[in-house]
Amino acid sequence: MGSTLIGRAVAMLAADGVEQVELVEPRKAVEAEGATVTLVSLSSGEIQAMNSDLNPADKFPVDRVVSETSAAEFDALILPGGTINPDKLRLDESAVGFVRDFFAAGKPVGVICHGPITLIEAGVAKGRTLTSYPSIRTDLRNAGANVVDQEVVNDNGLVSSRNPDDLPAFCAKIVEEFAEGKHKVHDEGATA
16 A cells, blocks of 8 residues: 555545446545545435446445535545536536535546536636546537647646546546645636
């Protein structure tokens, strides 16, 4: 076990429909470095993960309900993808506010695949450089983001990747950024 993230509390915000590998691999990566990860979701119980968006995978127990949780309790945030998961999150005012609060505080955030959909709803994509799954890049551009097609992108603590193939690079970069801690608050996207 590594030690670069000992004492760090990481929130992983996800709902039913989350892509399982995008939930499991980043969690393993930060836990392997000593972080404590809390699965935050829209309601208590379990969330249903998926494989390739279509095939039910495992269920994961929810640690905290987002409406009863504060970004102030955590040092960093992970937003996994899957097409259904971020669409559910963007419709929940508490989830959107939770994400917005991480950006307002300058805390590092890792987001992969379709995960940036929630960033758009939170109003924090404007002026940021990031990557995503190809099908949401127009949405990101329309929200004012600078979208690039790269394996992993870091914009002042906002780490993004395109898809599960990018997970090794994504996991390495979130560990690095989470270890650095708070970053300068980005002027354009800190508020909705």
